[in-house]
Amino acid sequence: MRGGTVVIKFGGNAMVDAGLKRAFARDVVELWRTGLRPVVVHGGGPQISAMLALLGLESRFEAGLRVTTPEAMDVVRMVLSGRVQRELVGHINEHGPFAVGMTGEDAHTMTAVRRPAWVDGRPVDIGLVGDVVDVNPRMVRTLLEQGHIPVVSPVARGEDGQAYNVNADLAASALAVALGAERLVMLTDVEGLYANWPHSTEVIEHLTADALDGLLPGLASGMLPKMEGCLRAVRGGVGKAHVLDGRVPHAVLRGALGETGPGTTVVPGSDPARRSSGRTG
Ligand SMILES: Nc1ncnc2c1ncn2[C@@H]1O[C@H](COP(=O)(O)OP(=O)(O)O)[C@@H](O)[C@H]1O
Numbered sequence: 001m002r003g004g005t006v007v008i009k010f011g012g013n014a015m016v017d018a019g020l021k022r023a024f025a026r027d028v029v030e031l032w033r034t035g036l037r038p039v040v041v042h043g044g045g046p047q048i049s050a051m052l053a054l055l056g057l058e059s060r061f062e063a064g065l066r067v068t069t070p071e072a073m074d075v076v077r078m079v080l081s082g083r084v085q086r087e088l089v090g091h092i093n094e095h096g097p098f099a100v101g102m103t104g105e106d107a108h109t110m111t112a113v114r115r116p117a118w119v120d121g122r123p124v125d126i127g128l129v130g131d132v133v134d135v136n137p138r139m140v141r142t143l144l145e146q147g148h149i150p151v152v153s154p155v156a157r158g159e160d161g162q163a164y165n166v167n168a169d170l171a172a173s174a175l176a177v178a179l180g181a182e183r184l185v186m187l188t189d190v191e192g193l194y195a196n197w198p199h200s201t202e203v204i205e206h207l208t209a210d211a212l213d214g215l216l217p218g219l220a221s222g223m224l225p226k227m228e229g230c231l232r233a234v235r236g237g238v239g240k241a242h243v244l245d246g247r248v249p250h251a252v253l254r255g256a257l258g259e260t261g262p263g264t265t266v267v268p269g270s271d272p273a274r275r276s277s278g279r280t281g
């Protein structure tokens with residue numbers, strides 16, 4: 001294999017459309033054919049919420065993280081690795097024997113500790129939510145060396161053997177660091193990081209790690225773990241992290257191949273942020 005490793009986070013919100021999922025799978029195989037080594041980490045937040053609702057269980061988030069009871073944890077595991085991952089693996093494998101699904105629990109790939117959410121400067125108990133503290137990338141590397149495309153569900157194992165629900169952005173980031181990935185590409189359902197959201201759709205196109213660090217405390221909901229993931233990635237040695245609109249055809253090709261275009265790119269270092277001329281309102 002010639003190319004470097006690219007970790008791609010495919011968000012649950014970018015996966016709501018069957019056509020988009022098929023197009024994403026085609027693009028990932030295309031990347032593999034160019035010689036890159038794609039690793040997919042998938043989300044599934046909306047799909048988990050839908051299943052919880054069907055079962056009459058509550059969905060509640062604190063600082064962008066799902067409050068996860070033991071009952072909810074069973075549903076998270078079932079939906080992520082029993083449904084969302086299976087579907088994605090199936091779409092990729094329409095093109096050949098490429099994809100192999102696994103979770104962070106497999107071969108102790110991701111070890112997590114229970115994490116609180118920080119709300120108004122105070123820790124809040126959010127149940128079985130994990131922060132990845134150790135990644136053993138051996139299994140993922142073996143799959144890559146065998147010519148496979150790993151598709152990883154964001155569930156990690158605690159030292160106690162307990163399964164923990166990990167935000168997929170943070171799982172992708174931890175894996176990208178451990179693999180020494182060239183890039184981390186996060187596909188979501190907005191054009192990138194908006195400055196002053198929800199009052200404006202002005203995309204911040206370029207951010208250094210230090211500038212992003214300063215912005216993090218002001219970020220809300222799903223963007224908080226995503227940008228925290230980008231920050232951890234570039235500080236951990238990943239060359240670039242992109243947040244791109246997964247609803248746009250071939251966004252993943254653009255991000256992984258390093259072509260410029262709409263979206264937010266985070267790089268290591270400390271220059272100021274650069275913004276596009278988007279709409280404000
Ligand atoms: N500053 C921001 N810029 C863009 N989107 C934001 C911002 N703050 C919060 N959001 C919300 O974050 C969402 C993306 O995160 P999330 O719902 O977790 O998506 P994904 O499933 O792709 O991880 C957007 O749809 C938007 O509603």
Ligand SMILES: CC(=O)N[C@@H](CCC(=O)OP(=O)(O)O)C(=O)O
Pocket residue numbers: 010011012013042043044045046048064065066076129130154165166167168169222
């Ligand atoms: C702790 C936590 O919040 N875990 C997430 C895992 C899935 C995820 O991150 O999915 P998206 O990328 O689609 O948001 C959840 O339960 O929704």
